[in-house]
Amino acid sequence: MNIETVLLNQFDNRFPTEDSCIDYFRIVKEPLLPRCPQCDSLLYNWVKGKQAFECKKCRHRIPLTKDTVMEYSKQPLRSWFYTMHLMTSMKQVLSAKEVQYQLGMEQYSPVWMMMMKLRDIMGKREKIYQLTGEVELDEAFFPTRMDDSDKKESLKRGAGSQRQTKVLVIAESKPVDKVLGEYLLHPKAASDEKIRKLLANERKQSVKKVVHYIKMFVIENAKAPTIDKLVEKSVDARTTIVTDGSCSHVHFKDLVDKHEVYIEDDADKVVRNALPWVHIIIGECRSGIEAIHKEVDKCFLQLYLNEYCWKFNRRFFRDSNDPRFDLFDRLVRISAIYKSDIKWRDYSKLNDEKTEL
Numbered sequence: 001m002n003i004e005t006v007l008l009n010q011f012d013n014r015f016p017t018e019d020s021c022i023d024y025f026r027i028v029k030e031p032l033l034p035r036c037p038q039c040d041s042l043l044y045n046w047v048k049g050k051q052a053f054e055c056k057k058c059r060h061r062i063p064l065t066k067d068t069v070m071e072y073s074k075q076p077l078r079s080w081f082y083t084m085h086l087m088t089s090m091k092q093v094l095s096a097k098e099v100q101y102q103l104g105m106e107q108y109s110p111v112w113m114m115m116m117k118l119r120d121i122m123g124k125r126e127k128i129y130q131l132t133g134e135v136e137l138d139e140a141f142f143p144t145r146m147d148d149s150d151k152k153e154s155l156k157r158g159a160g161s162q163r164q165t166k167v168l169v170i171a172e173s174k175p176v177d178k179v180l181g182e183y184l185l186h187p188k189a190a191s192d193e194k195i196r197k198l199l200a201n202e203r204k205q206s207v208k209k210v211v212h213y214i215k216m217f218v219i220e221n222a223k224a225p226t227i228d229k230l231v232e233k234s235v236d237a238r239t240t241i242v243t244d245g246s247c248s249h250v251h252f253k254d255l256v257d258k259h260e261v262y263i264e265d266d267a268d269k270v271v272r273n274a275l276p277w278v279h280i281i282i283g284e285c286r287s288g289i290e291a292i293h294k295e296v297d298k299c300f301l302q303l304y305l306n307e308y309c310w311k312f313n314r315r316f317f318r319d320s321n322d323p324r325f326d327l328f329d330r331l332v333r334i335s336a337i338y339k340s341d342i343k344w345r346d347y348s349k350l351n352d353e354k355t356e357l
């Protein structure tokens, strides 16, 4: 049996019908319902035929998908759920073409739209957390397709050309020795298994640091004010930032607890000792995106980064047997909380032009 068949069977067992998806989403959504906008009551009945909650007092109705990522979508909830199931079952990024095939849908655009909206809300979810402790920070270039406005200019070569988009990468990471030291001080915090894994990983990757949470942002430029603004938003003030001493990192000591600059003549040594994780992440994320799209449009790159970070930050959930940590259920939950700002009319022209889409 191939992986697609296994995934489909898993999904079919849990959600055999559209009604089963509606029932599950209703359970997720119910505790999140706001006070009735008309009478302030918090008590609702479920009206099955209308797929809506109805205020017990004044009968005001709130549709099931109101204020969710599915609001205004014409797709059945089951298509949304299956798309979420596929996106959360695979470590790699999936193409909309692949998901369209799996869903057996004739049209490409609704599938593309669902996936982009889900990537959008993954980013919204990640925004509520700040990184803390010790973080590595660096900038990278990702290959992107030119915007129309860029096409008018002649193409510059190499870094800085319109085919490259700058990305800021920040990763919480700690030296392995420090983590082991903390475990020894608080033996309850880690099992022998956890420590064994940590040491095995260190030997395998020759990485002397342990990574925790990460963030990635598309940036217009790598100038100090641009980066300062993102650091202020996404990094806790008590943090130590480790960098290679780029000239755009001049204000970090004013923004956070400590700025450690690691400078060496040997660039590989800097990466190995001080910034291993930002570089592993850049490489892995870039090749993941390239595997499905040779180039992505610059305006969509952030959405792919959102998916990568959202999954990376929940990578231990995938191995957990605890249903509370199921990635699919996590995604369903945030889809009940967040709306996406992405609208088809803003992108339809762009998509019509793409033959490989």
Ligand SMILES: [Zn+2]
Binding pocket: 036, 037, 038, 039, 040, 041, 055, 056, 057, 058, 059, 060
């Ligand atoms: Zn009411």
